[in-house]
């Protein structure tokens with residue numbers, strides 16, 4: 001076999017086998033940290049979601065082109081009570097700022113998305129769409145105690161009247177900048193940057209530990 | 219902790235913000251023409267009122283936008299309604 005053939009074989013190998021998600025090394029700890037029952041809370045990573053950073057104004061031609069390319073309209077923002085559009089289990093868009101959005105596809109279909117094609121949708125127009133899939137990972141905290149765990153250090157009000165299912169906010173979790181997205185009443189997704197994933201998982205596991213024991217004060 | 223109203227995101231905790239000092243400090247029209255004293259004055263000299271003060275904040279952990287507010291430096295009260303302007 002020539003050197004050229006070896007290179008060609010490597011190039012055709014599926015890259016998924018080589019990928020390691022930012023919290024993959026903590027999979028066992030996350031499983032061990034699961035708490036069942038009425039005070040239950042579970043943590044898992046949703047790895048390898050496709051995430052695209054969109055810089056465009058929603059009403060402008062580039063905003064409309066970005067929405068059309070992704071297939072989901074851009075959210076109007078917290079002042080209009082709309083911070084997420086689309087299906088949280090499929091393609092959705094999270095509001096970041098008046099001209100910045102994060103398009104997310106967390107399902108197993110993410111690998112089928114033509115990321116390069118969507119990135120090119122704004123060619124010749126102001127604004128940009130950039131593949132940010134490696135920037136953040138998604139941690140999902142589920143269960144009746146999920147909100148109590150986050151409230152130990154999250155700087156937004158997580159009461160349902162202020163932060164209902166379908167809301168998202170860029171904020172701090174402890175000292176870590178993260179996007180918090182409440183997909184259902186007791187399901188929170190936390191999107192820290194990849195290099196903060198290890199710390200954030202350990203912070204959450206530490207916060208979850210008390211719920212495995214008896215409730216001391218009612 | 220101050221509760222600061224971002225014009226885009228609404229009321230948020232102070233730790234999400236970065237303080238940007240006095241607002242409306244214009245960049246010199248012709249920086250080359252400034253002598254050292256004038257340049258130092260532009261860089262480092264700021265008002266220090268006891269009372270209303272126009273200042274800049276950035277919502278660094280949120281939308282990352284800069285905005286201006288007027289804040290009372292004695293009472294810490296934000297005087298601009300709706301969290302100020304862009």
Ligand SMILES: [Zn+2]
Nearest residue numbers: 224227277281
């Ligand atoms: Zn903001």
